[in-house]
Amino acid sequence: MTPVTEELTAPPPPPPPPHWEADVVAADGGTVHLRPITPDDADGIVGLMDRSSDQTRYYRFFGPMRRLSDKDLHRFTHVDHDARVAFVVLLGDRLVGVGRYDRYPGTDDAEVAFLIEDTHQRRGLGSVLLEHLAAAARERGIKRFVAEVLSQNSQMVRVFLDAGYSAKRSYEDGVVHLTFPIAPTEQSLAVAHEREQRSESRSIGRLLNPGSVAVVGASNDPAKVGHAVLHNLLEYGFAGPIYPVNPAVRHVRGVPAHASIEAIPDDVDLAVLAVPADEVAAVVEACRRKNVHGLVVISGGFGETGPEGRAAERALVASARASGMRVVGPNCLGIVNTDPDVRLNASLAPDVPGRGRVGFFAQSGALGVALLERARARGIGLSSFVSAGNRADVSGNDMLQYWASDPGTEVVLLHLESFGNPRKFARLARGVGRTKPVVAVKSGRHVGMTAGLAGTSVAVPEQSVAALFASAGVIRVETLAQLFDVGTLLAHQPLPAGDRVAIVGNSTAMGVLVADAVLEQGLELAHERPVDIGTQAAPEDFRAALQAALDDEGVDSVVAVFLPPLLQGEQPFGRVLREVSRTAEKPLVANFLSTEGIPAELVVRDEHGMPGRGSVPSFSTPERAVMALAKISEYARWRRRPLGVVPELGGIDEAAAREVVESALGAAPEGRALSDEETMALLGAYGVPMLGTRRVEDVEAAVAAAEEIGYPVVLKSTAPWLRDRRDLGGMRFDLADAEDVRSAFAAIPAGDPVIVQEQSAPGVATVVDIVDDPSFGALVSFGVGGVATDLLGDRAYRTLPLTDLDAAELVREPRAWPLLNGYRGSTPVDTAALEELLLRVARLGDDLPEVLSLTLEPVIVGPADAWHGGRSLVVAGATVRIGQPTARVDTGPRRMFRPATP
Numbered sequence: 001m002t003p004v005t006e007e008l009t010a011p012p013p014p015p016p017p018p019h020w021e022a023d024v025v026a027a028d029g030g031t032v033h034l035r036p037i038t039p040d041d042a043d044g045i046v047g048l049m050d051r052s053s054d055q056t057r058y059y060r061f062f063g064p065m066r067r068l069s070d071k072d073l074h075r076f077t078h079v080d081h082d083a084r085v086a087f088v089v090l091l092g093d094r095l096v097g098v099g100r101y102d103r104y105p106g107t108d109d110a111e112v113a114f115l116i117e118d119t120h121q122r123r124g125l126g127s128v129l130l131e132h133l134a135a136a137a138r139e140r141g142i143k144r145f146v147a148e149v150l151s152q153n154s155q156m157v158r159v160f161l162d163a164g165y166s167a168k169r170s171y172e173d174g175v176v177h178l179t180f181p182i183a184p185t186e187q188s189l190a191v192a193h194e195r196e197q198r199s200e201s202r203s204i205g206r207l208l209n210p211g212s213v214a215v216v217g218a219s220n221d222p223a224k225v226g227h228a229v230l231h232n233l234l235e236y237g238f239a240g241p242i243y244p245v246n247p248a249v250r251h252v253r254g255v256p257a258h259a260s261i262e263a264i265p266d267d268v269d270l271a272v273l274a275v276p277a278d279e280v281a282a283v284v285e286a287c288r289r290k291n292v293h294g295l296v297v298i299s300g301g302f303g304e305t306g307p308e309g310r311a312a313e314r315a316l317v318a319s320a321r322a323s324g325m326r327v328v329g330p331n332c333l334g335i336v337n338t339d340p341d342v343r344l345n346a347s348l349a350p351d352v353p354g355r356g357r358v359g360f361f362a363q364s365g366a367l368g369v370a371l372l373e374r375a376r377a378r379g380i381g382l383s384s385f386v387s388a389g390n391r392a393d394v395s396g397n398d399m400l401q402y403w404a405s406d407p408g409t410e411v412v413l414l415h416l417e418s419f420g421n422p423r424k425f426a427r428l429a430r431g432v433g434r435t436k437p438v439v440a441v442k443s444g445r446h447v448g449m450t451a452g453l454a455g456t457s458v459a460v461p462e463q464s465v466a467a468l469f470a471s472a473g474v475i476r477v478e479t480l481a482q483l484f485d486v487g488t489l490l491a492h493q494p495l496p497a498g499d500r501v502a503i504v505g506n507s508t509a510m511g512v513l514v515a516d517a518v519l520e521q522g523l524e525l526a527h528e529r530p531v532d533i534g535t536q537a538a539p540e541d542f543r544a545a546l547q548a549a550l551d552d553e554g555v556d557s558v559v560a561v562f563l564p565p566l567l568q569g570e571q572p573f574g575r576v577l578r579e580v581s582r583t584a585e586k587p588l589v590a591n592f593l594s595t596e597g598i599p600a601e602l603v604v605r606d607e608h609g610m611p612g613r614g615s616v617p618s619f620s621t622p623e624r625a626v627m628a629l630a631k632i633s634e635y636a637r638w639r640r641r642p643l644g645v646v647p648e649l650g651g652i653d654e655a656a657a658r659e660v661v662e663s664a665l666g667a668a669p670e671g672r673a674l675s676d677e678e679t680m681a682l683l684g685a686y687g688v689p690m691l692g693t694r695r696v697e698d699v700e701a702a703v704a705a706a707e708e709i710g711y712p713v714v715l716k717s718t719a720p721w722l723r724d725r726r727d728l729g730g731m732r733f734d735l736a737d738a739e740d741v742r743s744a745f746a747a748i749p750a751g752d753p754v755i756v757q758e759q760s761a762p763g764v765a766t767v768v769d770i771v772d773d774p775s776f777g778a779l780v781s782f783g784v785g786g787v788a789t790d791l792l793g794d795r796a797y798r799t800l801p802l803t804d805l806d807a808a809e810l811v812r813e814p815r816a817w818p819l820l821n822g823y824r825g826s827t828p829v830d831t832a833a834l835e836e837l838l839l840r841v842a843r844l845g846d847d848l849p850e851v852l853s854l855t856l857e858p859v860i861v862g863p864a865d866a867w868h869g870g871r872s873l874v875v876a877g878a879t880v881r882i883g884q885p886t887a888r889v890d891t892g893p894r895r896m897f898r899p900a901t902p
Contacts, residue, residue, distance in 0.1 A: 013079070013080040013081055013082070014081065015081070016036040016081040016085075017081075017139070020035070020036050020087070020132070020136055021033075021034065021035040021036070022034050022035075022132070022893070022894075022895035022896070023318075023321040023322070023895065023896040024089075024128050024894055024895060024896060025196075025199040025200050025202075025203050025894070025896060026123040026124055026125060026128070026199060027122070027123050027124030027127075027195070027198065027199050027202070028123050028124075028199075028202060029199060029200075029201075029202030029203035029204075029205060029206045029293075029326075030091075030123070030203070030206075030293070030324040030325075031203070031320075031321040031322075031323075031324050031325065031326065031896065032089050032090065032091050032096070032125065032128075032322075032324065033089070033090045033091075033321065033322045034087055034088070034089050034090075034128065034129070034132060035087065035088060035090070036079075036081060036085070036086065036087055036088075037076070037077055037079060037086040037087065037088050037098065037100075038077065039077050039078055040077075041077050041088055041095060042073055042074075042076075042077045044088065044090075044094075044095030045068065045073060045076055045077060045095065045098065046067070046068070046073070047094075047095065048095050048096070048097075048098065048115065048117055049065075049066070049067060049068060049115075050067075051117055051118070051119075052115065052117060052118060053118050056115070056116075056117075056118055056121075057115075058150075059149075059150055059152075059153040059156065060113065060114070060115045062148075062150065062175075076098075076100075079100070082103075082140050083102070083103040083105075083110075083140070084100070084101070084102050084103065085100065085101055085133065085136050085137070085140070086098060086099065086100035086101075087099050087100070087129055087132055087133060087136075089116075089120075089125050089128070089129065090322060091120070091322070091323065091324055092288055092322055092323045092324075096116070096117045096119075096120045096125070097114065097115065097116040097117060097120060097125045097126075097129065098114070098115050098129075099112070099113070099114040099115075099126070099129030099130070099132075099133055100112070100113060100114075100133070101113075101133050101136075101137055101142070101145065103140075103142060104146075108141065108142055108143040108144060109142070109143070109144045109145070109146055109179075110137055110142045110144075110145055110146065111145075111146045111147070111148070112130070112133055112145045112146070112147050113147065113148075114126050114129055114130075114156065114159075121155070122155075124195060124199065126156065126159040127159055127162075127163065127195060128893070128894060130159060130160070130163055131163075131192060131893035131894060132893040133145075134182040134893070135892050135893045137182055138182060138183070142182070143181060143182065143183070144179055144180065144181050144182060145178075145179070145180055145182050146177070146178070146179050147160055147176075147177075147178045148175055148176075148177055148178075149175065149176045149178065150174060150175060150176070151171065151174050151175065151176050152174075157176055157178075160178050160180065161178075162191065163180075163188060163191060164185060164187040164188030164189070164190065164191035164192070165180040165181060165182065165185065165187075165188055166180060166181065166185075167179065167180035168180065192893070192894060193427075195894070196401070196894045197401050197404060197405070198405075199894075200397075200398055200401035200402070201401045201402045201404065201405050201406075203294075203326050203398070204326070204386075204394065204398055204399065204401065204402035205402060206269070206293045206294055206326070207270060207293075207294040207296070207326055207328060207335060207394070208335060208337040208342070208344065208384050208386075208402075209337065209339070209342055209344075210240065210269035210270035210293070210294070210342075210344065211240045211267070211269045212240045212241045212242075212243065212266065212267060212268050212269050212270070213233060213238060213240065213241075213242050213243070213268070213269070213270045213271075213272060213344070213346060214242075214243040214244075214245055214258075214261050214264060214268045214270070214271045214272070214292075215229050215230045215233065215242065215243070215244050215245060215252075215271075215272045215274065216245040216261055216271055216272065216273050216274065216275055216283050217245070217246070217273065217274035217275040217299075218230045218244030218245060218246050218252040218253075218257065218274070219246060219252065219274075220249060220252055220253065224274070225274040225298055225299075225348065226244075226246070226252075226274035226275075227252075227253075228348050228350070229272050229274055229298060229334065229346065229347070229348065230242070230244055230252060230253055230255075231253065231350075232345045232346075232347060232348070232349065232350060233272075233344075233345060233346060234253060234255070235345075235350075236343050236344070236345035236352070237343045238342070238343055238344055238345070239341060239342055239343050240269075241266065242255060243255075243258055243261075243264045243266075243268065244256075244257040244258070245257065245258050245259075245260060245261050245263075245264070246258075246259075247259040247260065260286060261283070261286050261287060261290050261292070262286050262289060262290050264290070267291070268287075268290055268292050269292070269293045269294070270292070270293065270294050270295075270296065270346065271283070271287050271292045271294070271295050271296070272295075272296045272298060272334065272346050273295060273296065273297045273298060273299055273330075274298045274299060275299055276299065276301070277299050277300065277301030277302060277309070277312065277330075278301075280297060280299055280312075280316060280330070281312070281315065281316065281319070284316060284319050284320055284323075284325075285319065287320075287323070287325065288319070288320075288323035288324075288325070291324075292325060293324070293325060293326075294325050294326045294327070294328070295320055295325055295326070295327045295328070295329075296327075296328045296329060296332065296334055296335055296346055297316070297327060297328065297329035297330035297331075297332065297389075298329065298330075298331075298332060298333075298334060298348065299329075299330055299331070300330065300331040301330075301331075302316070302330045302331055302390055302392070303330075303331070303390045303392065304331055304390060313330060313390060313392045314392075316330065316392065317392045317393050320393070321393070321896065326393055326394055326398075327392060327393035327394060328386060328387075328388060328389070328393070328394045329365075329388070329389040329390060329392065330389055330390055330392060331365055331389040331390045332365045332368075332387045332388055332389025332390070333347050333348050333349060333362070333365040333368030333369065333387030333389070334346045334347025334348055334349070334368075334387060335347060335384070335385065335386050335387070336349070336352050336372075336382065336384060336385040336386075337383075337384045338352070338353070338354065338355040338356070338381070338382050338383060338384065339355070339383070339384075339408065340355065340608075347368070347385075347387065348365075348368075348369065349368065349369045349372045349373075351372070351373065351376060352372050352376065352382065352385065353372065353375045353376040353380055353381055353382045353610075354376075354381050354382075354608055354609065354610045355381050355382070355383070355608040355610060356380060356381015356382050356383060356491065356606075356608070356610050356611075357381065357383055357408065357409060357410040357411060357491060358375075358380050358381065358382050358383060358409070358410070358411045358412070358413055358487060358491050359382070359383050359384050359385075359399065359402075359403040359406065359409040359411070359412045359413070360372075360375065360382055360384075360385045360386075360412075360413045361385075361386050361387075361388065361396050361399045361412070361413070361414050361415070361416075362385075362386075362387050362388070362414075362415040363387070363388050363389070363391055363396075363415060363416060363417045363418075364387070364389075364415065364417065365387050365389045367415065368387040371415060371480070372385065374480070374484055375484065375487075377596075377597060378484050378487075378488050378596065378597040378598070379488065379492075379597050379598040379603070379610070379611040379615065380484065380487055380488055380491055380611075381491070381606075381608065381610035381611065383403075383406065383408040383409040384402075384403075384406075384408075384409070386399055391418075393896075395421075395897070396414055396416060396425065397421060397424050397425055397428055397897070399412075400412065400425070400428040400429060400432050400438070401428060403432065403436065404428070404431065404432045404436070409436065410436055410491075411436060411437050411439070411487060411490045411491050412432065412436055412437065412438045412439065413439050413440075413483060413487045414438065414439065414440040414441070415440075415441055415480070415483065416440055416441070416442045417442070421897045423778065423799075423800070424897070425472070426471070426472040426799045427472075429469075429472040429473060429474050430471075430472045430473055433472065433473030433474065433635075433638070433639070434473070434639065437475060437490045437495075437632070437635055438473065438474045438475065439474070439475040439477060439483060439486050439487055439490065439631075440469065440474050440475070440476055440477070440483075441476075441477050441478065441479065441480060441482065441483045442476075470634075470638070471797075471798050471799050471806065472799065473635065473638045473639065475631050475632070475634070475635045477631065481624075482624075482627065482628070482631075485617075485619065485624055485627065485628040486628045486631045486632065488597065488598070488617045488628075489587065489589060489617050489628045489629070489632055490632060491611075492598070492604075492611060492612070492613060492614065492615040492616070492617060493581075493587040493588060493589065493613075493614075493616075493617065493632075494584075494585060494586065494587055495587070495632060495635070495636040495639070496556040496557040496586060496587050496629070496632065496633050496636050497556050497586070497636070498524075498556035498633075499522075499523045499524045499556060499633050499637075500523075500524045500525070500526040500554060500555055500556045500557075501518045501523050501524065501525060501526055501555075501556070501557050501558070501559060501626075501629065502526040502527060502531070502549040502552065502555040502557070502558045502559070503515060503518070503525075503527075503530035503531065503558075503559050503561060504530070504531045504533070504542075504545045504546050504549050504558060504559070504560050504561070505530060505531070505532060505533070505559075505560060505561030505562055505563075505591075506532065506533050506534060506535050506537055506542070506561070506562060506563055507532070507535070507561060507563045508530070508532045510561040510563065510591065510622060511529075511530030511531075511532055511561055512530065513622045513623075514530065514559050514561055514591070514622040514625070514626060515529075515530055517622055517623045517625075517626035517627070518559075518626055521626050521627060521629075521630035522630065523626070523629070523630055523633060526549075526552065526554050526555040526556070530561070531545050531548075531549065533545050535563070539572040539573050539575075539576045540576075542562075542573050542576050542577075543576045543579075543580060546558065546560060546576070546577070546580045546588075547580055550580065550584050550585075550586055550588070555586065556586060556633075557586055557587040557588070557589075557629055557633070558584075558586060558587070558588045558589075559589055559590070559591070559622070559625055559626065559629065560577055560588060560589070560590040560591070560592065560616070561590075561591045561622060562577070562590060562591070562592045571601050574592070574599065574601030574602055575601055577590060577592070577601075577602055577616050578601065578602050578603065578604060578614070578615070578616060581602075581604070581614045581615070581616045582604055582614040583614075584614070587629065587632065588616055589616065589617055589618075589619065589625045589628065589629055590602065590616050590617065590618045590619070590625065591618070591619055591620075591621065591622045591625050592616070592618040596618065596619060596620050597617070597618065598611045598615045598616065598617055598618060599618055602615060602616040602617075602618060603615050641805070642805060643803070643805075644803030644804050644805030644806060645803055645804055646801050646802070646803055646804075647804050647839060649687070649836075649839060649840060649843060650687070651686075651687035652685065652686050652687060652840070652843065653685040653686075654685070654847050654848075656681070656685040657681075657682050657685035657686060657844065657847070657848060658847075658848065660674070660678050660681050660682045660685070661682070661848055661850045661851070661882055664678060664882055665850060665882060665883075665884075669884070670883070670884075671852065671881065671882055671883025671884060672881070672882065672883075673879065673880065673881045674879075674880040674881070674882060676693070676695050676718075676755065677695070678880075679878050679879065679880050680693065680878075682844075682851075682880060683844075683856075683875070683878055683880075686840050686841070686843065686844045687840055688837065688840055688841070688856070688875055688878075689837075689871055689873060689874050689875060690874070690875050690878070691757050691758040691759075691760060691874050691875065691876050692709040692710070692757065692758035693709075693755060693756070693757045693758070694708070694709065694755070694756045694757075695718070695753050695754075695755055695756075696753065696754055696755075696756055697753055697754075699741075699742055699745045699746070702715065702741050702742075702745050702754060702756050703738045703741050703742065705756040706735065706738070706741045706756050707738070709756065709757070709758050710758065711735065711736050711737060712733075712734055712735055712736050712759040713735050713741065713756055713757060713758060713759055714731065714732065714733050714735065714756075714757045714758075714759045715731070715732040715735060715741065715744045715745060715748060715754055715755070715756060715757075716730065716731050716732075716754065716755040716757060717730040717731070717748050717749065717752060717754060717755075718752045718753045718754065718755060719749065719751070719752040722748075722749065722752075729747065729748065729749075730748065732744035732747065732748065733759060734759065735759075741756070757876065758874075760860045760874050760876055761860075761862060762862070763829065763860040763861050763862035764784065764785075764819055764820055764829050764860070764861055764862070765784070765785030765786065765857075765858035765859070765860055766782065766783065766784050766785055766820075766834065766858065766859045766860075766861060767781075767782070767783050767784075767785050767789050767795075767855070767856070767857045767858065767859065768780070768781070768782055768837065768838060768841055768855075768856040768857075768859055769781040769782075769795075769853070769854065769855050769856070770841060770842075770844075770845040770851060770853060770854040771853060772852045772853060778799070778800045778845055778849075779797045779798065779799055779800075780797070780798050780799075780800065780802055780810065780838060780841060780842045780845065781795045781796065781797050782795065782796050782810045782811060782813075782814065782834075782838060783795035783796070783814050783816070784814055784816035784817075784819050784820065785857065785858050785859075789816075794814045794815050794816055795814060796809070796810045796813035796814050797810075798810055798842075800842055800845055800846050801842060801843075801846050802838060802839055802842035802843075802846075804835070804839065807835040807836075807838040807839050807842075808831075808835055810835075810838055811831050811834050811835055811838070812831075820834075820861070827862075827863045828863070829861040829862055829863060829864075829872070830861060830862065830863060830864035830872035830873060832864070833861060833864070833871075833872045833873040834859075834861055834873060837856075837859065837873060837875075841854065841856065849885035850882045850883065850884070850885055851880060851881075851882055852881050852882060852883045853879075853880070853881045854878070854879070854880045854881075855878065855879045855880075856875050856877070856878050857876075857877050857878075858875075858876050858877060859873065859874075859875050859876070860873070860874055860875075860876055861873045
């Protein structure tokens with residue numbers, strides 16, 4: 001029997017894991033689809049070989065191979081998804097690349113190789129394939145890749161060397177031999193994130209900077225959506241050609257119309273779809289044939305309508321991405337780019353703000369017009385605006401990637417209803433926020449979001465949401481009015497260097513109101529009393545007082561409180577305020593004339609005629625002025641804060657922990673709580689210091705366990721209604737000998753196993769949790785045990801991954817912190833041990849997203865000096881629940897996230 005015949009008669013291999021399939025953004029911003037190879041790809045491989053140049057085939061096969069033999073073709077397309085894995089890259093129905101690894105028998109090494117069609121080289125597809133193959137290989141226990149590359153194939157050599165792995169090179173007979181470990185490293189992750197940022201930024205750039213736009217569904221009927229979109233494009237003065245598409249008419253608004261998008265004789269970069277939902281699929285297919293770069297789907301009737309609409313929406317996105325197109329929407333307002341060289345208003349908004357430095361993202365299409373009008377009224381100039389609607393593809397994360405490197409954007413405003421990938425949001429916002437403020441208002445804080453945690457019945461309190469934004473550096477506001485208040489201030493004034501606020505005005509009463517607001521917002525008064533120039537003061541008196549405050553080294557920001565004098569009018573004072581602000585290096589805000597936004601007399605015009613740097617925001621009440629100032633002061637503190645590092649931790653056996661989780665999930669794929677033995681093994685693999693613990697069924701086993709552990713011991717019932725309930729007799733302490741153990745065992749209600757545990761020395765009880773909120777992602781929480789945590793919700797929260805600085809802040813943030821720090825003369829506990837425990841728990845949650853909830857309670861901590869057998873911290877109780885990973889996962893190879901539809 002020939003080898004091919006043997007393979008044909010062998011049982012089919014198990015299917016590949018579903019998560020091996022992904023949509024990916026290429027380096028040029030286009031999209032491709034990646035999936036494991038199948039036998040049906042044989043024709044695609046033949047076509048790829050035919051379209052590849054002689055040089056490309058020579059580089060791949062080290063010889064002038066034009067076609068694969070039947071045997072080789074069969075071997076290429078028939079893999080076991082274990083020792084032999086192959087991924088193909090598809091653009092529409094065309095196979096444009098393939099990558100594979102073949103394991104060397106009996107080793108942890110595998111040879112890796114790629115073939116990319118000539119016209120799709122230099123799009124970063126080799127790097128994408130390498131990331132996905134390495135991730136699959138790690139799942140299959142492979143530790144190293146080996147590559148043989150002809151020395152003249154410098155492009156492929158760079159793919160391996162630039163991936164962030166530590167490759168060893170050798171040369172022989174014109175061949176470069178590379179060997180490198182494929183475990184993720186800090187450098188390889190940084191490389192992947194940098195490539196992801198560039199690719200996703202370019203994909204959004206292709207949407208916002210089109211050379212030409214087609215409006216499919218353009219209409220002469222003013223009541224139609226297609227009429228409004230075309231009208232706005234024309235009126236805003238789009239710099240490129242505009243093509244109305246309507247088969248029923250020859251002209252739309254005086255512009256020649258085309259029967260279909262394929263009938264347009266020239267290239268089309270962006271298509272705006274304003275057709276009924278049931279026609280969208282056919283239009284997307286026509287756009288694929290036309291090689292359109294991106295779609296804005298204004299049409300509704302998709303995910304917002306129910307299950308059928310959600311299915312149609314998923315099909316829309318899959319079809320568009322597979323054809324290289326990104327999708328804004330559906331059910332969206334549209335997109336705007338105010339760049340004078342582009343002037344794109346592909347939206348339903350008739351009036352958009354002028355050119356400015358603020359990027360604005362909104363999920364709601366219905367609110368979009370009102371939001372743009374509010375921004376325009378407040379003098380906030382925009383760089384770009386995107387309304388994502390159902391957010392089936394383009395999301396806030398994509399926009400953060402774009403604005404991170406957009407030189408025309410200095411401030412980011414976000415109106416969010418939900419997060420598709422909260423873990424990625426936190427990572428991106430943290431990076432963007434180091435150079436550009438990100439302000440977010442999130443609706444659904446009390447209605448329209450899931451309150452419970454995945455796998456638990458615990459509700460995440462509101463402060464956890466604030467902690468998520470705070471740890472990522474996001475300026476979190478509660479209302480749309482606050483969004484524009486803070487956005488206006490950031491767009492026109494510098495950040496403060498500290499929290500000291502000076503108050504200058506012509507009304508003592510108003511000055512006192514401001515002073516109260518300053519203290520209530522957690523800021524400091526730079527002076528004991530506000531500076532009051534009096535109602536009869538001249539404009540030059542106002543100038544002198546303002547300049548003195550700004551020149552004072554003990555002042556970080558100034559609030560100007562101004563009531564217009566009856567005889568002099570307000571304009572001279574407004575000019576003074578504007579002129580002083582123009583050269584100020586400290587933020588200056590005003591409660592001026594009871595107005596919102598920037599009155600004309602307070603405007604410093606930029607090159608576009610819009611309010612620019614130095615314009616003074618004016619607020620209708622002093623409280624709103626100080627609130628906005630407090631928000632940017634908090635952000636400035638975060639930006640001055642050191643970055644912190646995710647430290648290396650010894651004594652971690654991730655493989656052993658993963659084996660515990662995978663074994664449990666193998667028996668219960670839907671998820672379950674881990675047993676005590678499984679919990680001990682999982683936590684032990686991460687170096688969590690557990691008290692000695694044994695689970696027993698009878699009294700003699702309890703005595704034997706106690707003697708093995710060492711007296712004194714504690715007995716605990718495992719009955720759900722008695723577990724951890726000392727008040728109900730479920731826990732017995734201070735058992736000093738075998739007789740005590742027998743008596744305690746008899747006193748605990750029979751019928752359930754009993755836990756015998758080493759008794760801790762006296763200390764402070766604390767609680768550590770990993771909670772997985774479906775809206776906000778994984779959080780680590782810390783609190784002091786007892787009433788403070790259980791009833792008052794006195795916990796601190798941080799997102800994953802946890803840095804050393806995060807851990808230090810977590811320990812010190814609860815209001816009960818003094819109990820750990822020597823309250824009323826007690827000995828301070830070992831906070832360093834608590835910080836290390838938090839880092840270990842966070843690392844566990846980071847490595848194992850299958851851990852949906854984890855609670856360590858109580859964690860007993862004492863003084864740093866050999867408090868409990870040489871340990872200063874021990875964990876006396878733990879519960880863990882596992883399940884399938886949620887959307888919080890942001891590890892592994894690059895892939896486009898598919899948010900759940902509404």
